[in-house]
Amino acid sequence: MSAVEDVVTEAPAVEAVPKRAMTLGLGTSLVVLAALVIAPIFVKNFIIFQMTMLLIYGLAVLALNILTGGSGQFSLGQSAFYAVGAYTSAILMEHANMNYALTLPIAGIVCFAFGYLFGKPALRLSGVYLALATFALATAMPQLLKLGFFEHWTGGVQGLVVTKPDAPFGLKMSQDMWLYYFTLVISIGIYIASINLLRSRSGRAFMAIRDNEIAASAMGVNVALYKTLAFGVSAGITGVAGGLGAIAVQFVAPDGYTILLAISLFLGMVVGGVGWLPGSLVGSAFIIFVPNIAEGISKGLSGAVFGVLLFLVIFLVPHGARQVAMVAQQLLGKMIKK
Amino acid sequence: MTQAQLAQGNAPLLAVRDVSVVFGGIIALNGVSFDMHKGAILGLIGPNGAGKTTLFNCLSRLYQPSSGDILMEGVSILTRPPHRIAEIGIGRTFQNVALFPNLSVMDNVRVGTHARTSSDIISDSLKLAWVRRGEADVNKKVHEILAYLDLEDVAHTVVSGLPFGTQKRVELARALAADPKILLLDEPAGGLNHEEVYVLGDLIRRIRDERHMTVLLVEHHMGLVMSIADHVVALNFGRKLAEGTPAQVQADPDVIKAYLGSKDQ
Numbered sequence: 001m002s003a004v005e006d007v008v009t010e011a012p013a014v015e016a017v018p019k020r021a022m023t024l025g026l027g028t029s030l031v032v033l034a035a036l037v038i039a040p041i042f043v044k045n046f047i048i049f050q051m052t053m054l055l056i057y058g059l060a061v062l063a064l065n066i067l068t069g070g071s072g073q074f075s076l077g078q079s080a081f082y083a084v085g086a087y088t089s090a091i092l093m094e095h096a097n098m099n100y101a102l103t104l105p106i107a108g109i110v111c112f113a114f115g116y117l118f119g120k121p122a123l124r125l126s127g128v129y130l131a132l133a134t135f136a137l138a139t140a141m142p143q144l145l146k147l148g149f150f151e152h153w154t155g156g157v158q159g160l161v162v163t164k165p166d167a168p169f170g171l172k173m174s175q176d177m178w179l180y181y182f183t184l185v186i187s188i189g190i191y192i193a194s195i196n197l198l199r200s201r202s203g204r205a206f207m208a209i210r211d212n213e214i215a216a217s218a219m220g221v222n223v224a225l226y227k228t229l230a231f232g233v234s235a236g237i238t239g240v241a242g243g244l245g246a247i248a249v250q251f252v253a254p255d256g257y258t259i260l261l262a263i264s265l266f267l268g269m270v271v272g273g274v275g276w277l278p279g280s281l282v283g284s285a286f287i288i289f290v291p292n293i294a295e296g297i298s299k300g301l302s303g304a305v306f307g308v309l310l311f312l313v314i315f316l317v318p319h320g321a322r323q324v325a326m327v328a329q330q331l332l333g334k335m336i337k338k
Numbered sequence: 339m340t341q342a343q344l345a346q347g348n349a350p351l352l353a354v355r356d357v358s359v360v361f362g363g364i365i366a367l368n369g370v371s372f373d374m375h376k377g378a379i380l381g382l383i384g385p386n387g388a389g390k391t392t393l394f395n396c397l398s399r400l401y402q403p404s405s406g407d408i409l410m411e412g413v414s415i416l417t418r419p420p421h422r423i424a425e426i427g428i429g430r431t432f433q434n435v436a437l438f439p440n441l442s443v444m445d446n447v448r449v450g451t452h453a454r455t456s457s458d459i460i461s462d463s464l465k466l467a468w469v470r471r472g473e474a475d476v477n478k479k480v481h482e483i484l485a486y487l488d489l490e491d492v493a494h495t496v497v498s499g500l501p502f503g504t505q506k507r508v509e510l511a512r513a514l515a516a517d518p519k520i521l522l523l524d525e526p527a528g529g530l531n532h533e534e535v536y537v538l539g540d541l542i543r544r545i546r547d548e549r550h551m552t553v554l555l556v557e558h559h560m561g562l563v564m565s566i567a568d569h570v571v572a573l574n575f576g577r578k579l580a581e582g583t584p585a586q587v588q589a590d591p592d593v594i595k596a597y598l599g600s601k602d603q
Contacts (some may be wrong), residue, residue, distance in 0.1 A: 193463040196464065201457040201472070204452070212436050214436060218430055
């Protein structure tokens with residue numbers, strides 16, 4: 001075993017961040033989980049709301065990570081899937097009086113189907129062309145939601161107001177805190193399922209396609225099927241995130257789901273580390289908090305400050321949070337050896 | 339099994355029948371036919387541009403022949419899409435190594451078992467009991483193959499960092515993981531040094547004998563082909579030039595002319 005480790009450490013710098021390392025160790029995972037469980041008890045409701053959004057965007061970034069980091073397909077259209085999920089939940093809750101928790105699997109299934117179908121024509125495209133096609137989807141979505149034809153259901157430009165659920169079973173807990181723990185449980189479930197998926201036969205097929213389509217096909221991998229499945233899975237998870245987002249924000253409107261959201265999610269993926277699932281949470285934190293920090297530094301130039309901060313991150317740690325984690329792990333390892 | 343027995347024995351495992359491939363106006367293959375018999379090592383030789391790789395790509399369904407047929411155990415393979423070739427027992431390696439560079443050696447070989455296993459994304463996500471059992475079987479098999487090809491030390495290393503010769507062995511391991519009946523090897527000796535080529539020759543023979551496979555070897559390295567092949571097919575300009583035992587093909591005046599040029603030129 002030590003021989004293998006020697007080979008790994010002696011490999012060139014690029015190899016220091018192998019793509020196969022997709023997850024955190026068990027110990028680190030438990031520490032992060034404990035922090036996520038305990039933190040809300042000590043903070044105000046607004047912070048709890050922000051933490052809920054952190055998890056929700058984390059899920060959306062994770063979904064993009066499965067698509068891009070896993071199967072190697074770009075998407076700038078995740079905001080469209082997020083919007084469809086949000087509207088599915090909102091419409092079912094407000095027009096059909098359905099329980100909020102039940103709307104989420106439906107949002108996931110609707111978005112899976114949407115993503116799978118979108119993936120079919122997108123099969124002919126790859127790289128930057130695929131990015132452009134998904135970009136078109138993201139640009140079209142807000143306008144589609146405003147169409148008069150759907151207005152009875154979608155509320156048109158006005159959008160829909162969603163009622164925030166109370167804590168069940170008579171639990172003495174604020175609505176925000178209940179929703180946070182509800183979101184946390186769903187996020188953990190999806191996170192574990194995603195890791196299982198990427199480490200399975202299907203996940204290996206995704207990554208084989210990412211690395212070499214012709215070889216994957218020669219090994220019996222149905223490239224078209226797995227590429228569309230990756231789109232479906234990614235859209236499905238994004239749809240669940242969108243549904244949770246609608247419940248947390250208590251409001252859906254077309255202009256909440258513009259291309260800016262898709263770009264933010266893309267940014268979150270890069271900052272977290274492409275293909276590294278735990279990085280999704282870090283990427284999500286970046287897209288939620290760094291704009292606020294930038295505004296705190298300079299109100300008038302917040303965009304410029306954000307740009308500089310982003311540039312610094314990309315310049316200093318091009319592999320994102322994963323790189324930071326790997327370096328930290330190596331340093332810790334050295335300290336323990338001494 | 340002697341050559342005569344092979345020839346007289348039962349129907350061929352793989353039959354190439356009058357296959358032609360035309361790209362635009364260029365005839366890459368022109369009515370090539372030959373048989374592969376179970377347990378044989380068939381060498382496919384020819385100068386650059388002779389159509390060896392084109393034929394190879396027809397067998398793995400990357401190219402569609404313009405005419406002719408390819409039969410595996412009597413059934414045409416030409417209606418199958420490329421990803422359904424592995425499941426009928428045709429495995430291959432690539433001329434310039436086509437591994438999955440960001441995956442570990444083990445994961446590369448695991449992908450090789452794809453055609454022999456089944457799963458769906460929901461069972462995989464939930465890691466259901468039958469998925470876990472399937473993975474355990476896959477891992478057992480992958481470890482067996484890694485041990486067979488002496489790759490256990492690098493099992494968890496990412497492939498892109500390995501030396502070329504090792505990568506070639508990983509590719510062979512990946513092909514073996516699908517339990518192919520026919521192993522198509524596209525220039526396995528390319529980029530290897532003298533000594534490595536002879537080790538490779540022994541290995542190919544061992545694989546044929548111990549794992550009961552039939553091998554189609556496309557190779558530039560004459561020494562390797564002549565020392566291990568039972569039967570040799572020589573191509574030039576898309577046509578079959580000669581066929582027979584290594585000695586017969588080596589002595590064939592057309593083959594000598596194709597490789598060395600004729601006096602008239």
